[in-house]
Amino acid sequence: xxxxxxxxxxxxxxxxxxxxxxxxxxxxxxxxxxxxxxxxxxxxxxxxxxxxxxxxxxxxxxxxxxxxxxxxxxxxxxxxxxxxxxxxxxxxxxxxxxxxxxxxxxxxxxxxxxxxxxxxxxxxxxxxxxxxxxxxxxxxxxxxxxxxxxxxxxxxxxxxxxxxxxxxxxxxxxxxxxxxxxxxxxxxxxxxxxxxxxxxxxxxxxxxxxxxxxxxxxxxxxxxxxxxxxxxxxxxxxxxxxxxxxxxxxxxxxx
Amino acid sequence: xxxxxxxxxxxxxxxxxxxxxxxxxxxxxxxxxxxxxxxxxxxxxxxxxxxxxxxxxxxxxxxxxxxxxxxxxxxxxxxxxxxxxxxxxxxxxxxxxxxxxxxxxxxxxxxxxxxxxxxxxxxxxxxxxxxxxxxxxxxxxxxxxxxxxxxxxxxxxxxxxxxxxxxxxxxxxxxxxxxxxxxxxxxxxxxxxxxxxxxxxxxxxxxxxxxxxxxxxxxxxxxxxxxxxxxxxxxxxxxxxxxxxxxxxxxxxxx
DNA sequence: AGCCGCTTGTGAACGCACGCACAAAGTTGC
DNA sequence: GCAACTTTGTGCGTGCGTTCACAAGCGGCT
Ligand SMILES: NC(=O)c1ccc[n+]([C@@H]2O[C@H](COP(=O)([O-])OP(=O)(O)OC[C@H]3O[C@@H](n4cnc5c(N)ncnc54)[C@H](O)[C@@H]3O)[C@@H](O)[C@H]2O)c1
Ligand SMILES: NC(=O)c1ccc[n+]([C@@H]2O[C@H](COP(=O)([O-])OP(=O)(O)OC[C@H]3O[C@@H](n4cnc5c(N)ncnc54)[C@H](O)[C@@H]3O)[C@@H](O)[C@H]2O)c1
Numbered sequence: 407x408x409x410x411x412x413x414x415x416x417x418x419x420x421x422x423x424x425x426x427x428x429x430x431x432x433x434x435x436x437x438x439x440x441x442x443x444x445x446x447x448x449x450x451x452x453x454x455x456x457x458x459x460x461x462x463x464x465x466x467x468x469x470x471x472x473x474x475x476x477x478x479x480x481x482x483x484x485x486x487x488x489x490x491x492x493x494x495x496x497x498x499x500x501x502x503x504x505x506x507x508x509x510x511x512x513x514x515x516x517x518x519x520x521x522x523x524x525x526x527x528x529x530x531x532x533x534x535x536x537x538x539x540x541x542x543x544x545x546x547x548x549x550x551x552x553x554x555x556x557x558x559x560x561x562x563x564x565x566x567x568x569x570x571x572x573x574x575x576x577x578x579x580x581x582x583x584x585x586x587x588x589x590x591x592x593x594x595x596x597x598x599x600x601x602x603x604x605x606x607x608x609x610x611x612x613x614x615x616x617x618x619x620x621x622x623x624x625x626x627x628x629x630x631x632x633x634x635x636x637x638x639x640x641x642x643x644x645x646x647x648x649x650x651x652x653x654x655x656x657x658x659x660x661x
Numbered sequence: 662x663x664x665x666x667x668x669x670x671x672x673x674x675x676x677x678x679x680x681x682x683x684x685x686x687x688x689x690x691x692x693x694x695x696x697x698x699x700x701x702x703x704x705x706x707x708x709x710x711x712x713x714x715x716x717x718x719x720x721x722x723x724x725x726x727x728x729x730x731x732x733x734x735x736x737x738x739x740x741x742x743x744x745x746x747x748x749x750x751x752x753x754x755x756x757x758x759x760x761x762x763x764x765x766x767x768x769x770x771x772x773x774x775x776x777x778x779x780x781x782x783x784x785x786x787x788x789x790x791x792x793x794x795x796x797x798x799x800x801x802x803x804x805x806x807x808x809x810x811x812x813x814x815x816x817x818x819x820x821x822x823x824x825x826x827x828x829x830x831x832x833x834x835x836x837x838x839x840x841x842x843x844x845x846x847x848x849x850x851x852x853x854x855x856x857x858x859x860x861x862x863x864x865x866x867x868x869x870x871x872x873x874x875x876x877x878x879x880x881x882x883x884x885x886x887x888x889x890x891x892x893x894x895x896x897x898x899x900x901x902x903x904x905x906x907x908x909x910x911x912x913x914x915x916x
Numbered sequence: 917a918g919c920c921g922c923t924t925g926t927g928a929a930c931g932c933a934c935g936c937a938c939a940a941a942g943t944t945g946c
Numbered sequence: 947g948c949a950a951c952t953t954t955g956t957g958c959g960t961g962c963g964t965t966c967a968c969a970a971g972c973g974g975c976t
Contacts, residue, residue, distance in 0.1 A: 428875075429933070435874040436915055439853060453953065462855045462915035466935055466956090473955055481954045482942040498874050499881020506873070513772040520768050521869075523853070529873050567880055568873065591883065592876035594869070598694060598778070600717045608879045610872050614776075614849070617865050618761070618784050618823065619690040619753050620683075621847035624863045625822055626754020628846065660691055660717035684963065708923065721926095721965060728925055736924045737972040 426497070430471045434494050436461050437468070441491040453484035505532035507566040507590065509581045510573030511541050511551050514596060518572060519546045532564040537577075554584065561588035568592045575599045582609075600660055611660075681752070685726045689749050691716050692723070696746040708739035760787035762821040762845065764836045765828030766796050766806050769851060773827060774801045787819040792832075809839065816843035825849045826856075837864075855915050866915075 426434075440461050444452055454472070458465035472479065472490070475497045479485045495501055506529050508519055515536070518524075524531055534551045536542060542553045552560050560566075569585035571578050571593060578597035585593060592608045595601055601609050681689075695716050699707055709727070713720035727734065727745070730752045734740045750756055761784050763774055773779075774789055789806040791797060797808045807815050815821075824840035826833050826848060833852035840848060847863045850856055856864050 426878075427933070431875050431878050432871055433915065435871040436855075436868075438874070439870070440855075454955095455953080460855065464935060466937090467933085469953090469955060470934085477955070479954050480942070481940075482944085482952045484953070497881075498878045499884075500874065500877055504873075504877050504880060513775050517768040517772040518869075523870055524873065527870050527873070529870075529877075568876055591880050594872055594876065600691075600695075600715065606883070608876060610876060612867060612869070612872065613691075614773075614867070615694070615778055615782050615784075616687055616690040617849055617867065618759070618779065618782070619693070619755065620686050621823055621849065621863060621865060622755055622759050622784070623681075623686050623753045625759060625846050628861070629754075660688065682963065709925095710923085719965065721967090722963085724923090724925060725964085732925070734924050735972065736970075737922050737974085739923070 426474045430474055431498070433461070433463060433468075433471055434475070434498060436463075437471070438491065438494045438498070438500075441487055441494070444487050445491060449487050451480075451484045451486050452490075454479070457485070500528050503528050503530060504568050505530055505564050505566045506568045506570060507531075507533040507535065507557070507561055507564075507585065507588075508570045508572060509535040509554065509557070509585065510571060510577070510597075511536045511538075511546065512572065512574075515572040516546065518570060519549070529568065532566055533560050535560075535581075554581065557581075557584045558588040561585070561590060566590060568594065570594045570596070571601075572596045681729045685729055686753070688716070688718060688723075688726055689730070689753060691718075692726070693746065693749045693753070693755075696742055696749070700742050700746060704742050706735075706739045706741050707745075709734070712740070755783050758783050758785060759823050760785055760819050760821045761823045761825060762786075762788040762790065762812070762816055762819075762840065762843075763825045763827060764790040764809065764812070764840065765826060765832070765852075766791045766793075766801065767827065767829075770827040771801065773825060774804065784823065787821055788815050790815075790836075809836065812836075812839045813843040816840070816845060821845060823847045823849065825851070827851045830854045 437457060440457060441452070444457075444460075454465045454469045458468040461468070469479075472485070475493055478490055478493050506524060508515055508531055511519060511534050515534075519531060519534055531547070531549060534546060534549050535554045535557055536551050537554050541551050544551050561569075566588070567590060569582075569588075569590040569592070571581050571585075573581050575597045576599075578595065578599045579601060582593060582595070582601045582603060586603055586607055590607070593601065593603065593610070595609055595611045596613075598613055598615060601611075603609055692712060695712060696707070699712075699715075709720045709724045713723040716723070724734075727740070730748055733745055733748050761779060763770055763786055766774060766789050770789075770791070774786055779786055786802070786804060789801060789804050790809045790812055791806050792809050796806050799806050816824075821843070822845060824837075824843075824845040824847070826836055826840070828836050830852045831854075833850065833854045834856060837848060837850070837856045837858060841858060841862055845862070848856065848858065848865070850864055850866045851868075853868055853870060856866075858864055
């Protein structure tokens with residue numbers, strides 16, 4: 407709780423420090439995974455062109471992204487895979503583990519709790535919570551399900567910094583409040599509701615219904631275009647320009 | 662955009678599908694859900710301010726979003742809930758159902774297959790696929806799991822337009838290719854790989870590891886900020902509405 | 917009827933992000 | 947040691963997305 411207003415939009419002087427664009431941060435995570443794969447394959451170095459192609463981005467964009475974290479490339483050669491991997495990890499704060507608490511061990515929660523991709527990437531699932539008495543006490547992947555009322559104590563004990571909410575929508579806000587009280591700094595929300603949180607808490611939302619609806623929109627748009635059979639009308643300014651709409655991940659959504 | 666001089670203000674046909682910004686489309690889905698809830702609560706009308714607050718966006722942005730689909734508001738009053746709900750549905754192409762095929766019925770796939778939120782929102786899960794002989798043939802939520810080799814036939818029979826991939830990463834590209842051959846137009850990918858698809862196919866990716874890593878970055882940045890020195894210019898210019906960091910959903914990622 | 921208050925719809929400014937294109941910097945080959 | 951080639955890092959123009967601010971429109975009240 408430093409200073410709520412903060413009031414530094416102009417930044418100016420402080421601008422020189424690392425204010426990495428949101429979009430870049432998300433892509434860094436993608437580069438990171440590809441670098442891990444390249445390392446496994448024994449690659450020593452990789453050029454921006456190669457890495458860009460492999461991750462589906464423009465090479466200039468990739469270089470600019472990397473330039474935000476420093477100049478770790480070697481001109482005429484590329485980037486040293488191991489070194490770059492390390493630098494991105496450090497930038498994203500992955501050099502230290504972040505304990506995750508998962509609330510709501512239903513259908514989705516079970517899948518998440520058993521997913522090895524979290525612990526394997528530095529996000530060990532350190533605690534599970536639910537209200538269902540049939541679930542409290544069972545073990546999933548070696549972790550016991552605790553009652554939601556113990557969120558504060560358990561999260562504090564295990565140093566949880568990130569919470570994941572996989573409860574039904576109506577319960578999400580209440581669960582969120584408890585996680586916040588427990589000192590959780592970030593929340594990944596799977597429930598289809600807009601969470602209210604204090605300013606210092608960061609929330610990201612995974613909303614599959616929204617994903618599908620965005621896809622449905624594109625189907626509809628395509629059908630509308632194809633409808634009149636008149637193909638390839640160059641006069642159609644844009645709207646369907648370069649074909650491969652790789653507009654993936656979700657767009658920036660309300661929390 | 663696209664308002665050269667003036668020229669054709671006189672009505673003309675419904676060109677409603679004209680180039681709605683990606684970001685807007687995603688938010689329309691969020692508004693839609695909230696409108697559904699409001700309708701259930703018996704609300705007749707809602708103002709842009711109310712709807713904006715409820716969905717965590719700026720009211721001006723909301724009005725501009727809605728203006729892309731037409732002028733359905735009533736000045737001095739607001740928007741008629743039922744009417745607006747209907748218009749958004751129509752714009753997103755939700756007035757007709759989109760059959761979904763899910764490939765990979767493992768941990769995550771099971772949860773997705775059993776999720777009622779899809780069918781309830783116009784996206785019935787019409788087919789399930791896997792390669793595991795122990796899974797092929799079983800029923801989940803009344804749908805039988807078919808073998809991946811039958812993707813083309815089954816998808817064609819059931820008019821599948823959207824595919825969801827929940828297989829391990831290494832199998833994703835191959836599965837994707839088969840879905841594309843089967844005529845699927847859009848793919849929602851949960852596997853942590855970058856898919857290669859022909860231009861007419863739209864891919865969106867849900868990457869939880871990326872979500873967590875972006876959150877981790879914010880934790881790290883906050884820690885660095887608290888350590889004084891670096892001022893931490895919030896790259897998220899806005900987002901701090903109620904002081905809430907609503908930077909959610911994922912940023913635009915590579916497919 | 918006419919005025920008043922409320923809310924929409926949008927013009928305009930701003931800022932971020934993307935991608936091009938190129939100079940700088942390094943490597944390889946002779 | 948020099949020339950030719952490769953690749954990085956980035957300045958810059960462009961376009962999209964967000965926000966402000968306000969005129970226009972609508973309903974209600976007197
Ligand atoms: N299942 C999916 O594939 C899927 C997909 C997208 C979104 N979601 C969303 O994820 C959430 C969970 O979905 P699900 O299918 O796992 O539902 P579910 O009903 O199977 O599981 C919900 C779990 O939350 C627990 N719970 C309820 N209230 C709680 C509370 N106050 N505190 C703690 N735990 C509580 C329940 O006991 C249950 O175990 C829902 O919001 C759903 O919309 C699910
Ligand atoms: N479980 C999670 O919570 C979670 C979270 C995020 C991402 N993911 C990703 O989702 C994917 C699935 O995860 P999971 O935990 O369900 O894995 P899983 O191993 O439990 O399930 C994978 C399923 O895919 C099937 N499969 C394998 N190859 C196939 C092929 N060629 N064609 C069709 N089916 C095939 C397997 O038989 C299995 O049933 C993975 O890519 C994983 O990284 C999972």
